[in-house]
Amino acid sequence: MEPEPDLRQVPEWSVTEMKARAASAQEIAASVRGQAERARAAARLLARAGSAEKNRALEGMAKALEARTADILAANRRDLERHGISLSEAARDRLRLEDKGVRAMAAALREVAVLPDPVGEVTRMWRRPNGLEVGRVRIPLGVIAMIYESRPDVTAGAAGLCLKSGNAVLLRGGSEAFESNRAIAGCLQEALRASGLPEAAVQTLERGEREAVDALLKLEGLVDVVIPRGGENLIRSVLEKSRIPVLRHAKGVCHVYVDDTADLDMAESICMNAKVQRPGVCNAMETMLVDRAIAPRFLPRMLRRFAEAGVELRGCEETRKYLGTAKPATEEDWGAEYLDKILAVRVVGGLEAAIEHIARYGSAHTEAIVTRDHARARRFLREVDSSVVLVNASTRFNDGGQLGLGAEIGISTSKIHAFGPMGLEELTTTKFIVYGNGQVRE
Amino acid sequence: MEPEPDLRQVPEWSVTEMKARAASAQEIAASVRGQAERARAAARLLARAGSAEKNRALEGMAKALEARTADILAANRRDLERHGISLSEAARDRLRLEDKGVRAMAAALREVAVLPDPVGEVTRMWRRPNGLEVGRVRIPLGVIAMIYESRPDVTAGAAGLCLKSGNAVLLRGGSEAFESNRAIAGCLQEALRASGLPEAAVQTLERGEREAVDALLKLEGLVDVVIPRGGENLIRSVLEKSRIPVLRHAKGVCHVYVDDTADLDMAESICMNAKVQRPGVCNAMETMLVDRAIAPRFLPRMLRRFAEAGVELRGCEETRKYLGTAKPATEEDWGAEYLDKILAVRVVGGLEAAIEHIARYGSAHTEAIVTRDHARARRFLREVDSSVVLVNASTRFNDGGQLGLGAEIGISTSKIHAFGPMGLEELTTTKFIVYGNGQVRE
Numbered sequence: 040m041e042p043e044p045d046l047r048q049v050p051e052w053s054v055t056e057m058k059a060r061a062a063s064a065q066e067i068a069a070s071v072r073g074q075a076e077r078a079r080a081a082a083r084l085l086a087r088a089g090s091a092e093k094n095r096a097l098e099g100m101a102k103a104l105e106a107r108t109a110d111i112l113a114a115n116r117r118d119l120e121r122h123g124i125s126l127s128e129a130a131r132d133r134l135r136l137e138d139k140g141v142r143a144m145a146a147a148l149r150e151v152a153v154l155p156d157p158v159g160e161v162t163r164m165w166r167r168p169n170g171l172e173v174g175r176v177r178i179p180l181g182v183i184a185m186i187y188e189s190r191p192d193v194t195a196g197a198a199g200l201c202l203k204s205g206n207a208v209l210l211r212g213g214s215e216a217f218e219s220n221r222a223i224a225g226c227l228q229e230a231l232r233a234s235g236l237p238e239a240a241v242q243t244l245e246r247g248e249r250e251a252v253d254a255l256l257k258l259e260g261l262v263d264v265v266i267p268r269g270g271e272n273l274i275r276s277v278l279e280k281s282r283i284p285v286l287r288h289a290k291g292v293c294h295v296y297v298d299d300t301a302d303l304d305m306a307e308s309i310c311m312n313a314k315v316q317r318p319g320v321c322n323a324m325e326t327m328l329v330d331r332a333i334a335p336r337f338l339p340r341m342l343r344r345f346a347e348a349g350v351e352l353r354g355c356e357e358t359r360k361y362l363g364t365a366k367p368a369t370e371e372d373w374g375a376e377y378l379d380k381i382l383a384v385r386v387v388g389g390l391e392a393a394i395e396h397i398a399r400y401g402s403a404h405t406e407a408i409v410t411r412d413h414a415r416a417r418r419f420l421r422e423v424d425s426s427v428v429l430v431n432a433s434t435r436f437n438d439g440g441q442l443g444l445g446a447e448i449g450i451s452t453s454k455i456h457a458f459g460p461m462g463l464e465e466l467t468t469t470k471f472i473v474y475g476n477g478q479v480r481e
Numbered sequence: 482m483e484p485e486p487d488l489r490q491v492p493e494w495s496v497t498e499m500k501a502r503a504a505s506a507q508e509i510a511a512s513v514r515g516q517a518e519r520a521r522a523a524a525r526l527l528a529r530a531g532s533a534e535k536n537r538a539l540e541g542m543a544k545a546l547e548a549r550t551a552d553i554l555a556a557n558r559r560d561l562e563r564h565g566i567s568l569s570e571a572a573r574d575r576l577r578l579e580d581k582g583v584r585a586m587a588a589a590l591r592e593v594a595v596l597p598d599p600v601g602e603v604t605r606m607w608r609r610p611n612g613l614e615v616g617r618v619r620i621p622l623g624v625i626a627m628i629y630e631s632r633p634d635v636t637a638g639a640a641g642l643c644l645k646s647g648n649a650v651l652l653r654g655g656s657e658a659f660e661s662n663r664a665i666a667g668c669l670q671e672a673l674r675a676s677g678l679p680e681a682a683v684q685t686l687e688r689g690e691r692e693a694v695d696a697l698l699k700l701e702g703l704v705d706v707v708i709p710r711g712g713e714n715l716i717r718s719v720l721e722k723s724r725i726p727v728l729r730h731a732k733g734v735c736h737v738y739v740d741d742t743a744d745l746d747m748a749e750s751i752c753m754n755a756k757v758q759r760p761g762v763c764n765a766m767e768t769m770l771v772d773r774a775i776a777p778r779f780l781p782r783m784l785r786r787f788a789e790a791g792v793e794l795r796g797c798e799e800t801r802k803y804l805g806t807a808k809p810a811t812e813e814d815w816g817a818e819y820l821d822k823i824l825a826v827r828v829v830g831g832l833e834a835a836i837e838h839i840a841r842y843g844s845a846h847t848e849a850i851v852t853r854d855h856a857r858a859r860r861f862l863r864e865v866d867s868s869v870v871l872v873n874a875s876t877r878f879n880d881g882g883q884l885g886l887g888a889e890i891g892i893s894t895s896k897i898h899a900f901g902p903m904g905l906e907e908l909t910t911t912k913f914i915v916y917g918n919g920q921v922r923e
Binding site for chain 2: 083086087165167171173178180181259263264278279282284285286302305308309311312313316398416420421422424425426427428429430431432433435436437441442443453454455456457458459460468469470471472473474475476477478479480
């Protein structure tokens, strides 16, 4: 609870207002704390729940979403009516739900149900010289706070992953999706109740004010980890305010390096896919690096193809020799996350220069090399310090589903706790268990 | 870099002083940033260093410490002369170094040299339906900042573990150990130079001011993780100021629960060991819980033995029936970390009540059960949410060396990244590597 503000410090006229505001801030903090306490209690029960029980709840959630599709879509229309005008077209698209969106949420929950349950796995066990048997066993993290922006499907997706990994979750979506998220969470809670699991395992924050998030981020001891998902501003703000560990996802400035031994058809297909298939996502290529020795053969065809696909090109001086219409790249272009059909292109003096460029301007997200040279492939894999490093494949594969983790709750670009896509396993930790027969320490 | 203070906001007379202070704060920040940048560059080289190279450096460090023992002890005497008077006896003991202390540091470095190198281990590899081969490979965290108090042996120990796991380290020990730490770090750097590894891989902060730590804790992007080691105040202050992920070690309020099926001799030996063998450390027992059904047979002999050993007892009402000289325990005693020969004792109604007590008052550090009942042992292991949970063994085994991790750099009581003792493996993370032959995403 926040201390009362010191009323002697403010001029007389604003005391009433300050009292009102302070009371309301306290109310908000109390409401958030209450929810977190209920989440904590739910997490203890959930940690002991069996896989079959959790899977039944996931199936129940999927069914409830399907059965109440009309209510969810009606809530979504209310959100769109209230906030649609103030949103960009892209944001409105992310907010809008249709029949097939609800069906996709239900399908995603069923997919999580068939994934293996990470909780209880003994990852290793060994015996000590004094006879102690020591093991490490996977346990849930506890209470997870998810703070995200527009897309209401995150509500169901995150809840499903948290439930399967035995965690309670506090969800705080964008205010523009308030009604949609509440309707979805209502379905999920209904299914929890029906399957005998604690309803408080999935909660949306009851208070929509910004102060509610601030209060949430102070609840160390009740909340174990915060996962922000959204734009740079959201993530920065959470990082600055949180006293709770944050699993952060910074920007994705992804590179493809085309080596002079590359199969040029393969390089072209990988670079096109990495840039054009879905330019607005974090694992899309933002800078293409090309070895000088191959540039005369590769760049003319590649740049023409990008130009035909409507990609705006920003090249170094050497690149622009091959396509005069390319804009000159500035220092800001190296390191830019366009999330758009824009590409920075640079000719480099070989593998070493490519690795240096990535170390200097990259964001440790995803980098790929296209090469036929075994030693260079190995060196790139070893020396590039990114969460996913690929040889002869598109950067677009940095995704939990694509890499075989099942589903993902986000991609971590910090090395703490998890680095890269985070699936069910990354929502757990391990504790040590020790079996003895009376051992004491000498 | 901090922005210049807004000089219009302060009265005229202090402008000069503020300018001077701001300049100095900037100087300190620049010095710390320079060290962190050198550490970052060193970390990149270290990540690629082979095990043999790192082990040679560790052996060189051990030899340098032995060869320059006299210099280190002289530096330590200067620290003691300068700060000894203002320190408690315990703190002076922690600061004081003797011949055998330096020999122990050298021996610890040699022990780290023989531990397996975690870097480069492929922890798993699998094939996707599209032919991609996906693996997870261990890599160093990068740059680690260690912030600790008096004991100068932490300087060598932490540096050894960080080096072996391929990390650069910035060390900031207590100001009272400044000269000792500098002398030790000098030996370590000499050995790095001699073995061709970057000297900047091990650095003590050049600036001793408190502002140096504040500046360090803002260097996200240069420093990957902060590990504070010391009292509650140090850790709280680091947690509040840091924008960098912190591997935190909160207090250890450890419990032993004596079940009514316990072998009473074993219970007595485990409880004595857990409380008395070394009361000042985080894995010592602070509260003993005893099942009501066994209390009449167990408590009289156990409490007498504790009293004989000079342990101050603070019991619940029921406990005090068995030893009238025990003080009554207050609500503050449950949850207290005494770090001393003091013990809280409570009679409980069985396993369920013991688990509830631990969930409410414990610190998720270390708990043990003494029992002969298989089902209860399993339930305690499963339901107690602590970093180390033991059956029929002393809490004092929560220690990286004792559990077989080799050496430890600390014990994490947060579930993020690591939970429990942190050895070499916990100073690494994994990245994904992907081998393809032209795969793109549909």
